[in-house]
Amino acid sequence: MAIRSYANKAAYDAAVKPTIESQVSLIETTREIIVDGVNVITINPAVGDLVFLNESNEITFVKGGSWIQKALIPSAWVHVGYVYLRKGRKVGVIDKNAADVKWLDVCQYSLANFTGTSVNLKLRMAPNYDVETSIDVTLTSTSIDATTAAEISAAVAAKAAEVGDTNAWWAYLADADGNKVDSDGTQIIVQCDVCVTWQTQYYYGATGCTIALASWGDMPENSEYWRGERGFYTSYCGVMNIARTKAWATSNGRVPSTNEPVGPQAGNSEPVRPSAFETSEYCADLRAAYKTYEEYLEKCYAVVCPQKYGCFSLPDGKAMAKRYAQKTAPTKDGDTKYKYPSLYYVYNRSYGVAGLDFGDWHLPDVLEGTQLMKDACIEALAPSVSKMGTTSIDNGTNRWFATRYGADDAWIFYGYNGLLYTYGVNGALRSQAVALLEID
Numbered sequence: 001m002a003i004r005s006y007a008n009k010a011a012y013d014a015a016v017k018p019t020i021e022s023q024v025s026l027i028e029t030t031r032e033i034i035v036d037g038v039n040v041i042t043i044n045p046a047v048g049d050l051v052f053l054n055e056s057n058e059i060t061f062v063k064g065g066s067w068i069q070k071a072l073i074p075s076a077w078v079h080v081g082y083v084y085l086r087k088g089r090k091v092g093v094i095d096k097n098a099a100d101v102k103w104l105d106v107c108q109y110s111l112a113n114f115t116g117t118s119v120n121l122k123l124r125m126a127p128n129y130d131v132e133t134s135i136d137v138t139l140t141s142t143s144i145d146a147t148t149a150a151e152i153s154a155a156v157a158a159k160a161a162e163v164g165d166t167n168a169w170w171a172y173l174a175d176a177d178g179n180k181v182d183s184d185g186t187q188i189i190v191q192c193d194v195c196v197t198w199q200t201q202y203y204y205g206a207t208g209c210t211i212a213l214a215s216w217g218d219m220p221e222n223s224e225y226w227r228g229e230r231g232f233y234t235s236y237c238g239v240m241n242i243a244r245t246k247a248w249a250t251s252n253g254r255v256p257s258t259n260e261p262v263g264p265q266a267g268n269s270e271p272v273r274p275s276a277f278e279t280s281e282y283c284a285d286l287r288a289a290y291k292t293y294e295e296y297l298e299k300c301y302a303v304v305c306p307q308k309y310g311c312f313s314l315p316d317g318k319a320m321a322k323r324y325a326q327k328t329a330p331t332k333d334g335d336t337k338y339k340y341p342s343l344y345y346v347y348n349r350s351y352g353v354a355g356l357d358f359g360d361w362h363l364p365d366v367l368e369g370t371q372l373m374k375d376a377c378i379e380a381l382a383p384s385v386s387k388m389g390t391t392s393i394d395n396g397t398n399r400w401f402a403t404r405y406g407a408d409d410a411w412i413f414y415g416y417n418g419l420l421y422t423y424g425v426n427g428a429l430r431s432q433a434v435a436l437l438e439i440d
Helices: 009-014 146-163 240-250 273-281 281-289 292-302 318-325 339-346 366-372 375-388
Strands: 002-006 023-027 030-038 050-053 060-063 078-087 090-095 100-101 107-111 118-123 132-138 169-174 186-192 204-208 212-213 326-328 334-336 398-406 409-414 419-424 426-430 434-438
Touching: 002 107, 030 398, 078 366, 078 375, 090 366, 100 339, 132 326, 146 186, 240 273, 240 292, 240 375, 240 434, 273 281, 273 292, 281 292, 281 326, 318 339, 318 398, 339 426, 366 398, 366 409, 366 419, 398 426
Parallel strands: 002 023
Antiparallel strands: 023 030, 050 060, 050 078, 078 090, 090 434, 100 426, 107 186, 107 212, 118 132, 118 204, 169 186, 326 334, 398 409, 409 419
């Protein structure tokens, strides 16, 4: 390790620092000691540090940011990811890998309680999902059996071909859990082997039998945004990243025409523009209450957590992964597919050690997402991610969270304006696994 002495801080700042070994510098005028590390191992990891497996396959934390020199990392080491959370002995790790993946990629409807042999289904098919497709089915009997399933399958496939939908539409006999069976079924599943648009999850109907959306099974949902115990709030009160919301509000925020109230904002009222906050006569009370625009967003619009209401009341990311990540559906060609690709993508990874193995990784839930998308976290991660050249973790990318909003949406971080928001599950958004380690 190099040891250097500098007359003053200006001399230190002007000096070229070594990039192949750590250096300790003494500033003569102030007696300050500065450490410029190179690939320094730490037993006290912080947000922005890197996670590796060393040559002995042991989890190793290395100081991040300017301390990292990628070219000098031992070739036997495996880069796992980054520390995005530190709370006591718990260390949250985000995997270095990421991909844009759909949340849902199958459409399923459960048919039962047939009242006659003439059945009509109303579904949404390509190429025009804005209109209802009417499907008439003539059955041999009202029994829930393989014959009824085959007759419905032929009818929906024929109608899809007629209207020009090239996706695989069919039907099969299923048990109470939705598994395809040859006999003793309790329902008929009508299925499209892909989820192309939100309308297929939202618009459907039937006469001559009951119909229910079956894509989700027993997966819970919650469509409420909350702000602590102070009551119900809507999406504009879901700011997750202050810098991103401020950038959005510069051109899209409100220009007030009456005095702005101080305190948490309810309803659909988006933040005022930064320029209005700084100069408008109607924002005088805001300027008196909050020193900066950032403080205004934090105090009036930011997601408050931890909390237990609304979408925060849903199962956590690890529980969602354990229950749903490996759920499959049969396909018309005789194969199977994972129903929830985003959940499975992040679940299906292992570095072969406890804590980073199969079952340890999951999609962030809303609480974990709130922690990940905090300004300080994104800022701490940025230099380490840049040094390692892996997929950016930034405040401008839409990211899936592990929980469902409703029939056709799941919760996301919305990179457009920095909010907790929702998005159609047929879309492919950034999916990136997290895991929680406990250190000594």
